[in-house]
Amino acid sequence: MNWGALDRYAKSLIKEAAQHIKHSFFTEIEISAKSSANDLVTNIDHEIEQFFIKRIRRDFPEHRIMGEEGFGDDIQSLDGFIWFLDPIDGTMNFVHQKRNFAISLGIYIDGIGMLGYVYDVMADDLYSAMKDEGAFLNDIRLPSLEDTTIEQAIIGVNASWVAPNRYVETAPMIDLVTKCRGTRSYGSAALELTHVAAGRVDAYMSMRLSPWDVAGGIIIANEVGAISSTLTGVRPGLLQQETFVVANKSIHTQLLEEFIVLKK
Amino acid sequence: MNWGALDRYAKSLIKEAAQHIKHSFFTEIEISAKSSANDLVTNIDHEIEQFFIKRIRRDFPEHRIMGEEGFGDDIQSLDGFIWFLDPIDGTMNFVHQKRNFAISLGIYIDGIGMLGYVYDVMADDLYSAMKDEGAFLNDIRLPSLEDTTIEQAIIGVNASWVAPNRYVETAPMIDLVTKCRGTRSYGSAALELTHVAAGRVDAYMSMRLSPWDVAGGIIIANEVGAISSTLTGVRPGLLQQETFVVANKSIHTQLLEEFIVLKK
Structure with a gap:
């Protein structure tokens, strides 16, 4: 696997999905409740998850996907490549604030986290990491944490x-x-x-x-x-x-x- | 009083102060505690308050200033023009997060709020309002709030x-x-x-x-x-x-x- 290429692929996919999310503010967002009145979901959550899944299945047919909205695979083990996707994490913020929500994506192989992404869409802050290669906010490396109390x-x-x-x-x-x-x-x-x-x-x-x-x-x-x-x-x-x-x-x-x- | 001109003056002052705050991230910030271990203040809070006060006293010598850091006037009544200034609101965030803090300024006359500003420095979001003229986030008008439960x-x-x-x-x-x-x-x-x-x-x-x-x-x-x-x-x-x-x-x-x- 060319991890650098996969990293570029994932970042590009995330940024493209974010454009769809931002455009959605000019249309009517349909909101419904899932497990409880405060567990919200929208048509945009669904559309973004389907966008990711369609692309990943086309380009990486052997990879499996676990997505919040259930359009992915039924994952019972961590074997092989798995993409963990939350198309909109913080849906209540998305609906109520139109900010402070994120696209979250983690790519694992046999249970080992290899590539991680959290994109704060409205702030345009992309947090990313590759295993053993450090973490970044956009292009700036995040320093190791100092001890605290x-x-x-x-x-x-x-x-x-x-x-x-x-x-x-x-x-x-x-x-x-x-x-x-x-x-x-x-x-x-x-x-x-x-x-x-x-x-x-x-x-x-x-x-x-x-x-x-x-x-x-x-x-x-x-x-x-x-x-x-x-x-x-x-x-x-x-x-x-x-x-x-x-x-x-x-x-x-x-x-x-x-x-x-x-x-x- | 030309309120439009005062509004432009205040906004300009706030944006200039924000530049000083951002530059401070490239220098050593001195942190100390005020009333308790969690009530923080820095040299930047002091410098920014003094910057505002020097300018306001020069350009509006008859106005009074109540500032968090105590460099302003001893205000015992709301008579006349008063500028209420917090040079850095959310000092703990300023120190710990380098974001999510604001410059807060309110200009009152005889206890009536005329011009209000809250500037989220790192997000570059300036919230402002003039009495009876509506509130704005940068140049976009904030709509009246809808009822909720x-x-x-x-x-x-x-x-x-x-x-x-x-x-x-x-x-x-x-x-x-x-x-x-x-x-x-x-x-x-x-x-x-x-x-x-x-x-x-x-x-x-x-x-x-x-x-x-x-x-x-x-x-x-x-x-x-x-x-x-x-x-x-x-x-x-x-x-x-x-x-x-x-x-x-x-x-x-x-x-x-x-x-x-x-x-x-």
């Missing part, structure tokens, strides 16, 4: 984590929110992963993410030394919905041991 | 609001976080005001803000029909630190009556 950290945690929920204990979470320097919440898992990779936020966590939400961003975060795992500390399996945390290496273990206490 | 609303609320605190009752806040469509937190009061004005977020609240944090954004939000008040529902007094909420008109009262319950 909980007291100096900005944590990407939504207010719903502090409200009683069925995943984590509330008291240690309140402790975290109180101890850290500040909290932020942006509404797109893929973009929050890039914020961690760029050192803008020192950790991001979610109670339930799908492989296409994180597959691209994990590769980017990995190249600057951030650690991604489930909330039980194991490597994301990328075959089903899981809990998720990505953090600066110097606070990842402490977050899991002291502050994110899973309910029994 | 709590269930459809995105609420700008930090995780610390849901943790026990000395300002508001926790239970109704948990209720709000659970009922609304989603929450966001960006770390700059001035920018969060513009998100409400642009309809990206439907409400934003804070337990303690100073006049310079909100004076510019209030004028912008007001022009699209958003309501600003303290958490007790009265108009911000702009002479001291106060609680603050800005919201889409259709949910402002409900937020104060049902969800933001002040501790006795």
Whole structure:
């Protein structure tokens, strides 16, 4: 495989898809709900996923695709080439803000992340990484993350984590929110992963993410030394919905041991 | 007063200050703490405030200035012309993210907001408004806000609001976080005001803000029909630190009556 050529191919595809998304603002976007009233999807999510799949199947017929909207393959194992695609990550932002959403793409071979992309369409910020070759924001290399402490950290945690929920204990979470320097919440898992990779936020966590939400961003975060795992500390399996945390290496273990206490 | 000319003057001053801020990324920024370890200030905050004050005093010697860093006047009444200036709103973002901070400026006469500006320096997004003349993002007019409901609303609320605190009752806040469509937190009061004005977020609240944090954004939000008040529902007094909420008109009262319950 010529990875440089595949990298150029993927970037070109992403930029072309972004043009379609931007044009969509001049047409009527059809919004509907999926699993719940707050789990939104639009006709644009569908169209963009179909655009990617059509191209990838034409040009790489032996590769498999796992896409958020279900037009890809039924993936039960990580064997071979798999493209993990979220055509619009942060659909609520897409609908409500017309910004702060991203195209997320990760290309894996036998479960190893080789090429990762998160494109903040409206800001024209393309985060990308190739395994062992570093991570970039557009053409600028992202430096390796420096160590930090909980007291100096900005944590990407939504207010719903502090409200009683069925995943984590509330008291240690309140402790975290109180101890850290500040909290932020942006509404797109893929973009929050890039914020961690760029050192803008020192950790991001979610109670339930799908492989296409994180597959691209994990590769980017990995190249600057951030650690991604489930909330039980194991490597994301990328075959089903899981809990998720990505953090600066110097606070990842402490977050899991002291502050994110899973309910029994 | 030629308001059009004053508007052009203020915009020019803001853009010139922004150039200084961007250049500062190529030099060493000196960071220190103010009231607490998380209340940061830098030499750039100081330099930018002094830049504004020098110019305003030269060109409008009869006007008074209230600035975050204390180089302005000691303001005890709202009489006459007052410029409310935050040279860098969101200093933690400035230091930690090198983006998502703003220059905030509001020009008032006898307590009436006449010209408001919030400039997202790194995104090059200048939000501005002149009283009764509408609000703009760069040269594009922001439309009046459409009505919404709590269930459809995105609420700008930090995780610390849901943790026990000395300002508001926790239970109704948990209720709000659970009922609304989603929450966001960006770390700059001035920018969060513009998100409400642009309809990206439907409400934003804070337990303690100073006049310079909100004076510019209030004028912008007001022009699209958003309501600003303290958490007790009265108009911000702009002479001291106060609680603050800005919201889409259709949910402002409900937020104060049902969800933001002040501790006795």
